Amino acid sequence: MFVFISGAARSGKSAWAEKYALSRVWGSRAPLVYLATARVCDQEMERRVLFHQEARKNKGFETLERDVDIAKAISRLAPSSTVLLECLGTLLANEMFGRGRGRDRDKGENTKVTAKIYEELTLLRAKVADLLVVSNDVFFDGVTYDEETERYRQSLGALHVSLAWEADLAVECACGQARIARQRG
Numbered sequence: 001m002f003v004f005i006s007g008a009a010r011s012g013k014s015a016w017a018e019k020y021a022l023s024r025v026w027g028s029r030a031p032l033v034y035l036a037t038a039r040v041c042d043q044e045m046e047r048r049v050l051f052h053q054e055a056r057k058n059k060g061f062e063t064l065e066r067d068v069d070i071a072k073a074i075s076r077l078a079p080s081s082t083v084l085l086e087c088l089g090t091l092l093a094n095e096m097f098g099r100g101r102g103r104d105r106d107k108g109e110n111t112k113v114t115a116k117i118y119e120e121l122t123l124l125r126a127k128v129a130d131l132l133v134v135s136n137d138v139f140f141d142g143v144t145y146d147e148e149t150e151r152y153r154q155s156l157g158a159l160h161v162s163l164a165w166e167a168d169l170a171v172e173c174a175c176g177q178a179r180i181a182r183q184r185g
Contacts, residue, residue, distance in 0.1 A: 002125050003132040004163045007173030008140075014052060016171065016178045017084055017134045022059060024082045024130045031081040034061040035073060037091040039098060052086070067094045071120040074127050081128040085121075088135035088163075092117060092156055097148075114155040118162060133163060137172075 003020065007013035025032050034056060040046050056063075061084070066073045070091065077083060095113045125131045138153055145153070164170040170182040
């Protein structure tokens with residue numbers, strides 16, 4: 001099962017995704033893995049990471065941290081795993097801008113990064129029983145951003161469209177409520 005969950009910051013998407021992941025492994029011994037993409041670089045990010053860790057406490061998640069190159073996590077996952085990847089937007093930002101990468105990237109380089117992430121998610125999806133991908137919705141604030149940020153938003157939008165189209169279940173969260181945007185079969 002492949003599930004794509006999107007929503008604005010603090011929309012309830014993480015809580016919904018965790019609850020859904022738990023429902024997938026209920027009554028089984030299947031591994032439940034939280035694939036964390038955050039890189040703690042300031043106090044705000046540290047606070048957010050601690051908030052999410054506290055929310056997952058005692059729920060049975062094993063946390064696996066990969067802020068870039070998520071394909072490197074595949075060898076550590078059992079085929080029966082349910083994997084919750086949080087967050088696609090953070091992963092994309094890390095790949096595009098982190099560790100000396102890219103403020104000077106052109107559109108072609110961003111396209112390669114987007115394709116790399118898509119390919120890695122496809123590999124991950126083929127390896128595990130369930131993959132849930134959580135992502136931020138950063139498209140409706142009405143602000144015009146600098147060129148680099150707009151390239152990021154375009155890349156994230158392209159990933160959203162592709163993943164939502166291919167997902168068995170695509171979910172949008174707002175105000176703590178989840179809405180099924182698309183469901184196969």
